[in-house]
Amino acid sequence: MKLQFYHKLLLVALCIAGLSRPSVAQNAVDSVVVVNSDIPTTTQIGYAKQRSKIISSAISTVKGSELQKTFNTNFANTLYGRLSGLTVNQGGNEPGANSPSLSGRGVNTYGPGNNLLIIVDGFLGDFTQFVPEEVDEISLLKDASATAIYGSRAANGVLLITTKRGREAPLTINFSTQQGFTQASSLPKFLDSYNYATLYNEALANDGKPALYTAEDLAAYQNGSDPYFRPNVNWFDEVLRETAPVSNYNLSFRGGNETAKYFVLLNSISSQGLLKNFGDLDDESSNSKYTRYNFRSNIDVKLTKRLSATLLLGGTVEDKANPAALSSGGTFGLLASLPPNAFPVRNPDGTFGGNSTYANPYANLLKTGYAESNGRTLQSSFRLNYDLSAITKGLSTAVAASFNTYFSSGSNRVKTIERFAISKSVDGDTVYTKFGQTTSIVGSEPNLGQYRNYAIQAFLNYERVFGKHEISALAMFNSDNSTINKSDIFAGTDAANLSLAYKNNAVASRITYVGNEKYIVELSGSYMGSENYAPEKRYGFFPAASLGWIVSNEGFLKNSKAISFLKIRGSYGLVGNDEIGGQRFMFDQRYPNVASYYRGTNNNNAFSLAEGRLANPDVTWEKEKKTNIGIEATFFNQLDFSLDVFNQDRYDILAVANRSIPLVLGYTDLPFINQGKVNNRGFEAVLRYRNKDQNDFHFFAEANLFYARNEIVYNAQTIQLNPGLVNEGRRIGQPYGLRALGLFQNEAEINASPRPVGIAVLPGDIKYEDVGGPLGVPDGIIDGNDSQPIGNTGLPELTLGLHSGFRYKGFDLDFVFQAISGRTAYLGASQFRPFQNNGQAGEIALERWTPATAATATFPRLSADNNLNNYRFSSFYQRDGSFIKLRSAELGYAFPSTFITKYKLQQARVFLTGTNLFSLDHIEFGDPEALSGYPPLRTITLGARVQF
């Protein structure tokens, strides 16, 4: 793909340019199908909705209906390129284990907690198992003004998910289904047996060893004449199928009247994994599958004139099954290292092939049992609203309670099987050597994870307009209690505290004033407490303020044709992050059990307790000062533009004071001290065009661009004599490694160059730059002291989302591109490590250095042994990880009203949806986001929707 990258890029650009050509005026509108991404008139903000025009903070929004155009079993994967300021970094690809990581405005801390706060309908929750059909809107709150109301949890940004509610309208029933398939969009390519053996002989020769494969062997590999003793197995072909079916069924009911409104949804989504249907072949195996059932029942009831109630109830049941293990990771690891000529799938006598090093992946999937899991989620909340206009007009109060829970358990059936290596005896008989043991199946029912949280909230709301003055105010109280297995975040937490609930109390307020529809002032803040800190350090105050000026409402712009809307806004505030890492209750000096001393003539082991990590009674949350300046404009009622520039200074990040606290203090481990600092700055720009709704042709295009760069200001790193290893001034997650200077061409060059000690370096090996030594100056030796910053992190610095579409008569097309840049991909997978650890060789090995190809080789000489020089972490294997991916595309046709009225329908539409259709990138050997493990997936579905 590499060579054509720029050509294709150009092509895409031309296509877009072509689409944006002004179109011929046509006739009126069918409003049923949403093609257009109109600016919503209200936007979800913290604990309320606000008119979009008067918002003075930085928020980006996407409607659930737009996300329906991406087919994915994980809802978070529909967000690629959708929200400016949101970085979605692909996680796994395996259905059921494919949550991406989400971060708002890049990385703001080197601490372990850079996660967005996820708020579902006002409460802590999870949304990855939702389906787009049940989601009304997603808002990303970015600046301090938008997030301060979430206090100590807000610094990484807040993602608000609002589910659909009923409306005052007759019942509409929506049914839709999608049927299609997924396929691997790229698989690692490995050499066949002939090439493998040829290159292996070359690798042996490079190591000064005799060839292993004879000419006869090579010929047999080439013509396949000896499939048992000289097999040529493509293991990916043996265990994977070309395509796997996916399907989705969705049924929803929506409607209501003045007293009751409802939205009810049932959804079933399934995706069968890429593994072949091993369960059909053996009763001790299982077909790979992932199925999830979602339900939702959101009801609003007006109980009396002043009292209304809301009950939100949503849940999922998730079933997963796989042969051999719950996750396919191990299978793909084995597939990526097993040489093609190691053994046949089955031996002549029907037994499974295998050897001492490798198991047989086909046999593993077929005969070693299976694993199932079942996860249940329930998210529920109940709210009572009471109108207090009896006290004063515009006043109301509300109380709400929520209970969210998740539980997942598994059912594993495990057995082992025997495999046989075959060889020929002197008299030509086939000799079978057994490895492994066939056992009977053993079952277990593990608990795979859970969380639960309870929360109560109380609100006092006030909204009123006094002539030209509009005031809205909110005061609220929140108390929650979450039991979440956060072991990954709180690394080092002792087990006794791991299961203790996390508790928070908060009061928060916001007051918004809009004067004359021109001037906006908003003050907000929260006072929040957590149990994780010492009593006197428990609470923190997080205030923010924002100002807005709607310039277009001033007299001098009022009649401007060109400038339909113009707003300038700015915000500043303080927010916190309580996922600080370290361990729980760091204010408490603990005495854990340690290795024991022996005593007595019988050498008895005496139980020992020692002072643990030094307590820090002052420990507190991370804090961040966020500044945001933004401008929003609409030109000619057609072109929207917005620009936000931000600067975020995170401080009080936990760091250990390695550099300053003398060892004479006598600590076991230094206390965590709030002293780290990170700066993160960047901008977001959105440009949105839609043609005027006056003809049959509707077109829109929206581009959002997001850039952020962080810098570690201070992290108390230990003194580094080698400047290349200093973190400060560099980005979080900056990779450090050796810088490759190319390949050695001859002995003379090797002798004249710095080299590693104790490792023989030959022509064709990687040459590294000598930049440091034990004393911080180059020492002629290549070792860990020569590490320096190389490349970028795996997270992009620049994200471009491009969403465009058009509708002409009944036809519509909608697509989303995501382009990212400023990211490095590392070729570290086994396909880039030919013959290492007895593994197979990827196609990259064909580009190896040999004396004949010395001038053009792009890969070092091959070694049959583990080469200690060529496979070090170095810039040699770094590639530009930029890409453009067509994340989703949908082509639809809405049946004309003449047709649908005939069948008493309100809407009927068929659509063809593709997800992850292609990627343009610099990586020749796979997907830049998934170079190993479960392959990246492309999904194509055909769907139909009727509404009646």
Added chain:
Amino acid sequence: MKNFIKISVLISIFWAGFSCNKLEDFLDKAPGVDVTEDNIFTSRQNAESYVSTLYQYGMVSIFPNRDAAVISSPTGASSSLAGTLSGATDESENEANFPFAQQWNSGSIIPGNIIGNEDSKYHGRWKAIRNANILLERIDEVPDADDTYKTQVKGEAQFIRALNNFETLKRYGGFPIVDKRFVTVEEAKISRASLEECVNFILKDCDDAVANLPASYPPTQRGRATKLAALALKSRTLLYAASPLFNTGTPFISMANAADNKLICYGNADNNRWKLAADAAQAVLDAAPEAGVALIDVPANRDPAVATVTQGNYRVAWERRDNAEIIIADKTYPSSSRFGFPWYHLYPVPMGSFWVSNTATLNFVRKYEKKADGLPQTWEPAGGDDLVAKYNELDPRFKQTVGYNGARFNAEHPIIETFAGGKHEKNCFGGAWVLKHIPEGLANGGSVVPSIALYRLNEFYLNYAEAINEFQGPTPEAYAAVNTIRTRSGMPDLPPGLSKDEFRIRVRNERDIELAFEDHRFWDIRRWLIAEEEGVMKGAIQGVKITKLTATTFRYVPYVIETRSFNKQMYLHPFDLNEVLKGNLVQNPGWE
């Protein structure tokens, strides 16, 4: 405005309601999940568990790897610290290149690698001292402990604090005195105290410990510090303090700022310091009987035959766990085979181990006198064919220390073959293996509980003799002390009429022989300022190449194993670079 007031009042009530107690309690953690400092000192049982850690952190061993093994190092210095420090002296040469001792031999020690190349204990010592300080501060609070126990624990804490401070003193000279638990980081930013203050601080702790500690413990508690252990520590401290390295007006190299010289020496030479050292050694000898400590001396076993070599007095004294001669030992370890810690630092690879051991150099073997007349053995520079005869003439301690060609290693290796082509020749650079410390029980896959002595009574006879000779010459008491040691190993008395200088040479040689491979030599040659002499830590280190001539005759040819470097600043350790950069420590001379 009225509305505004109403709303303000409501919001205020809202916020005020928030501060009620119920909500506050919501954020309080239920007590009792963890052992915190406060409940350590609420029961004798918990306090006792903490005292156990005092030993785990504070005991000193001949294995630099010990601390790395039991206490993770926060300095980030990774080290395998293979073997012992013996290989950095003229005693021995490591059989492999990777042990840290080789870094000393090549003069590659720098402030950036000292933690990884000897002093992995630097951090552990401060931890032990903190542990001791916390005990001293709070042991009186334990409600269910009697005064006897509290007094004893104080004595143990004082002993461990003194012991660890002495270990710092012998490596670096003056150090920051930590006499209490530091609560704030600022308190820990203290400077080095003068050498004299440090010695006095250690001595004060020793005296307090002597007053507080019992003479002995019941067998189940053996291993804890006793009165005698504190006296022994005091003796060794005063011996080092009186030695030329410290007891001088001008240090071996002046500090960058001459005013800092008091950090690494007394600033004057005072012969009376030897008197104090002699008295302290005498005090150990005097107090030993009360503690049940005595030299192992069975007259029949003074010069054991090869068949009964494991019965030899000298061997029993180093080999047998908890023997009568031991004052205190390092008991960090469970029983382990030669593949477990600490034995794999000692057991030779050709004998069936996997890591590293040491081979005895000719420089060392030369120190053994002939047992018949107490005169030096003659080792021809050109070699000779009479190796067996030469070995057989040596001091009986030789066969109880060195695994030489033809001798017995253990039941698994009854005849050692270090001749060219022999079974145990590989990497035996010195021509002989170090046998000392390797118990017979490790043969044939056996497991042995280690107890590596920290102080044995024999040392204090030699401390006394050395000190009193320096103070007033070779007195009869000095002769008697050395001869007691020689007699119990079947060696003739020292010849009468030696001058002070001659006696010094003899007593130092006696020390080399008697305390060989017990982590004395490296420190002794530094305090005597002789490490720079040819063949000590500098210059040619010799071994012998052995050729089998007949079944019973072997030729030896001396050869130079390696030529070692010693830079004068190596008389004291450099402080770890990271520590110096923190700003409170003045680096030792020559390491800046």
